[in-house]
Amino acid sequence: MPEPYEPYDVITMGRIGVDLYPLRTGVPLAQVDTFGKFLGGSATNVAVASARLGRRTAVITRTGRDAFGDYLHQALGEFAVDDRWVTPVDRYPTPVTFCEIFPPDDFPLYFYRQPKAPDLEIHPHELDLDAIRAARIFWMTGTGLCAEPSRSATLAALEARARGGITVFDLDWRPMFWPDEDGEPGPGQVAAAREVYARALAHATVAVGNLDECEVAVGEREPHAAARALLAAGVELAVVKQGPKGVLAVHRDGTTAEVPPVPVDVVNGLGAGDAFGGALCHGLLAGWDLEHTMRYANAAGAIVAGRLACSSAMPYDGEVAQVLAGGPMPAQPEPVVPTSADPMPADPMPADPKPGGPTSAGPTSTDPERDAS
Amino acid sequence: MPEPYEPYDVITMGRIGVDLYPLRTGVPLAQVDTFGKFLGGSATNVAVASARLGRRTAVITRTGRDAFGDYLHQALGEFAVDDRWVTPVDRYPTPVTFCEIFPPDDFPLYFYRQPKAPDLEIHPHELDLDAIRAARIFWMTGTGLCAEPSRSATLAALEARARGGITVFDLDWRPMFWPDEDGEPGPGQVAAAREVYARALAHATVAVGNLDECEVAVGEREPHAAARALLAAGVELAVVKQGPKGVLAVHRDGTTAEVPPVPVDVVNGLGAGDAFGGALCHGLLAGWDLEHTMRYANAAGAIVAGRLACSSAMPYDGEVAQVLAGGPMPAQPEPVVPTSADPMPADPMPADPKPGGPTSAGPTSTDPERDAS
Numbered sequence: 001m002p003e004p005y006e007p008y009d010v011i012t013m014g015r016i017g018v019d020l021y022p023l024r025t026g027v028p029l030a031q032v033d034t035f036g037k038f039l040g041g042s043a044t045n046v047a048v049a050s051a052r053l054g055r056r057t058a059v060i061t062r063t064g065r066d067a068f069g070d071y072l073h074q075a076l077g078e079f080a081v082d083d084r085w086v087t088p089v090d091r092y093p094t095p096v097t098f099c100e101i102f103p104p105d106d107f108p109l110y111f112y113r114q115p116k117a118p119d120l121e122i123h124p125h126e127l128d129l130d131a132i133r134a135a136r137i138f139w140m141t142g143t144g145l146c147a148e149p150s151r152s153a154t155l156a157a158l159e160a161r162a163r164g165g166i167t168v169f170d171l172d173w174r175p176m177f178w179p180d181e182d183g184e185p186g187p188g189q190v191a192a193a194r195e196v197y198a199r200a201l202a203h204a205t206v207a208v209g210n211l212d213e214c215e216v217a218v219g220e221r222e223p224h225a226a227a228r229a230l231l232a233a234g235v236e237l238a239v240v241k242q243g244p245k246g247v248l249a250v251h252r253d254g255t256t257a258e259v260p261p262v263p264v265d266v267v268n269g270l271g272a273g274d275a276f277g278g279a280l281c282h283g284l285l286a287g288w289d290l291e292h293t294m295r296y297a298n299a300a301g302a303i304v305a306g307r308l309a310c311s312s313a314m315p316y317d318g319e320v321a322q323v324l325a326g327g328p329m330p331a332q333p334e335p336v337v338p339t340s341a342d343p344m345p346a347d348p349m350p351a352d353p354k355p356g357g358p359t360s361a362g363p364t365s366t367d368p369e370r371d372a373s
Numbered sequence: 374m375p376e377p378y379e380p381y382d383v384i385t386m387g388r389i390g391v392d393l394y395p396l397r398t399g400v401p402l403a404q405v406d407t408f409g410k411f412l413g414g415s416a417t418n419v420a421v422a423s424a425r426l427g428r429r430t431a432v433i434t435r436t437g438r439d440a441f442g443d444y445l446h447q448a449l450g451e452f453a454v455d456d457r458w459v460t461p462v463d464r465y466p467t468p469v470t471f472c473e474i475f476p477p478d479d480f481p482l483y484f485y486r487q488p489k490a491p492d493l494e495i496h497p498h499e500l501d502l503d504a505i506r507a508a509r510i511f512w513m514t515g516t517g518l519c520a521e522p523s524r525s526a527t528l529a530a531l532e533a534r535a536r537g538g539i540t541v542f543d544l545d546w547r548p549m550f551w552p553d554e555d556g557e558p559g560p561g562q563v564a565a566a567r568e569v570y571a572r573a574l575a576h577a578t579v580a581v582g583n584l585d586e587c588e589v590a591v592g593e594r595e596p597h598a599a600a601r602a603l604l605a606a607g608v609e610l611a612v613v614k615q616g617p618k619g620v621l622a623v624h625r626d627g628t629t630a631e632v633p634p635v636p637v638d639v640v641n642g643l644g645a646g647d648a649f650g651g652a653l654c655h656g657l658l659a660g661w662d663l664e665h666t667m668r669y670a671n672a673a674g675a676i677v678a679g680r681l682a683c684s685s686a687m688p689y690d691g692e693v694a695q696v697l698a699g700g701p702m703p704a705q706p707e708p709v710v711p712t713s714a715d716p717m718p719a720d721p722m723p724a725d726p727k728p729g730g731p732t733s734a735g736p737t738s739t740d741p742e743r744d745a746s
Binding site for chain 1: 393396401402403405406407408409410439440441443444447464466469471473481483485487488557
């Protein structure tokens with residue numbers, strides 16, 4: 001374990017939970033007989049994705065004080081994500097999330113996060129602000145803004161960053177987490193979210209989101225307009241994920257990268273956005289040019305979209321390099337459902353990190369869906 | 374489908390949900406990689422158990438309006454339990470329940486029924502009171518009394534029965550469903566439950582419960598004292614499940630049956646109580662003597678305790694007869710995890726119902742644990 005306050009490459013803050021994914025795809029849940037259990041939650045998956053790429057990462061989140069909470073700590077350890085800021089909440093169970101898998105583009109999620117998810121019980125006074133300040137990248141998500149005390153804690157972390165280093169706002173829009181005053185989804189949702197999103201954007205240096213998320217955040221869903229609006233809201237880099245149309249990234253200095261998708265036989269689009277996020281962190285830390293960073297992140301997302309799992313499907317650098325070089329999509333390492341007896345496999349295709357590395361014009365990949373749970 | 378109001382043998386009312394059971398036993402959830410999905414919920418399991426024994430059954434309950442709700446209807450159909458009174462609730466998801474399996478006697482349950490289970494949203498005005506009156510057995514559970522409107526609906530059903538036919542109160546005590554005023558478990562729980570349990574006991578003709586449940590219901594946990602107190606509270610037959618000490622049944626007319634357990638290699642004690650309940654219904658309908666009914670129900674419970682699953686593990690009559698005749702415990706029919714393509718298998722060991730049938734002095738079985746979810 002690193003010494004306290006030795007800077008982390010990446011600290012993420014947000015959801016954690018147990019993902020239960022059908023071991024049979026293309027059919028409704030009624031016809032799914034068995035489910036695999038995976039570490040999940042968007043911010044957690046981003047930390048796993050960064051760790052897989054060799055980055056020293058930690059996640060700030062909370063679990064229930066229960067058997068699934070124990071599992072999440074164990075899994076974080078196996079994925080080499082530091083769990084020192086993952087604490088238990090007595091009152092609420094560890095969330096579970098089911099999905100249905102209808103490739104290529106329909107992956108309904110069923111969240112069990114009621115009456116409240118432990119990860120929304122992060123209090124400002126619990127934060128290790130020195131560590132948050134010192135991290136090379138701090139990554140937070142829109143879900144963390146949906147309820148108190150998590151909202152205040154997330155904003156406190158952003159304020160502590162004071163726009164130092166790289167601070168990423170994953171716009172992550174989940175309408176079910178933003179009920180109206182009557183406890184149901186409604187017309188007040190977006191207005192409430194946009195107000196607090198604006199506060200977070202003022203403290204972030206990078207914003208990442210798909211078109212729906214950009215529209216919630218800044219009222220624009222035309223990609224270039226959305227990017228401009230995000231820059232106007234305060235960030236230095238706006239990354240707009242357009243699904244089948246690829247990714248648009250616009251830096252405040254005028255640099256623009258627009259990378260197309262490549263076909264991928266989508267197995268499960270969930271988690272692709274988190275893979276993209278972890279790879280984005282890796283590229284930003286490496287100082288790669290914007291286009292290469294986007295191609296790399298896009299390829300990472302495509303690899304996960306081609307696999308059933310999310311967290312355990314996050315690619316190693318060598319796998320991303322293979323896709324960027326025009327090679328075939330690397331297969332999911334076996335077993336898809338890890339057994340706890342198995343340690344995290346070593347990178348099946350070791351490759352040196354290549355800061356400023358290949359600018360292969362090879363196929364890039366799509367980022368078909370938002371993050372997992 | 375039967376015509377409306379043609380009497381059912383058994384109508385149960387209470388919980389329904391999706392049970393997710395580890396496909397690996399004896400280890401904590403952290404080490405469970407895959408889960409099987411099963412129809413669950415105590416009242417539902419009792420209906421399945423009765424149907425397996427050839428009884429025409431229906432269940433009164435509610436699901437979420439979601440993919441798991443669709444599954445529950447499908448599963449009820451496969452188990453030949455009428456789902457005409459199983460309606461969707463918009464606001465709440467279908468509950469899911471996980472368990473850990475530590476044989477022989479530790480099976481922690483993890484309920485996801487927050488903020489409220491749809492099966493607690495049964496309203497009195499929705500009840501088909503004519504059908505409830507006409508059923509040969511009406512079976513309700515303590516959980517149905519824990520919250521409104523289910524409490525009023527359950528009491529309305531009991532009042533409609535007016536002690537006609539056989540009305541069973543499964544004392545089913547789940548403290549997590551009876552929070553104190555502050556929303557947490559506390560000292561007011563038992564007092565609140567006992568008050569409403571007393572109202573239900575006044576309308577029931579049969580009470581079934583383990584020692585903990587008897588203590589909640591009538592303040593007694595010595596088996597004979599508990600039986601006397603239940604009779605004093607209004608029922609005609611008190612069935613006290615003593616775990617490893619077997620079962621005590623006392624009728625108001627003085628008939629007493631006390632049957633010992635038989636050893637069973639317990640795989641998963643969950644569901645044994647529901648198998649016992651379904652078999653109890655079968656014996657009561659058949660008019661068997663009290664001791665045979667108890668031996669039969671005990672054997673049914675033991676069979677399920679020796680199997681991983683609950684609903685799909687409910688025994689056929691031929692299997693119970695085999696155990697009562699001193700034969701080996703029948704194996705779980707394959708597959709343990711049913712695939713929806715498989716119809717419900719025919720009774721693997723057909724046997725004529727034997728009203729007043731065998732009074733084998735062969736081994737009887739234990740009922741090691743309360744019902745499943």
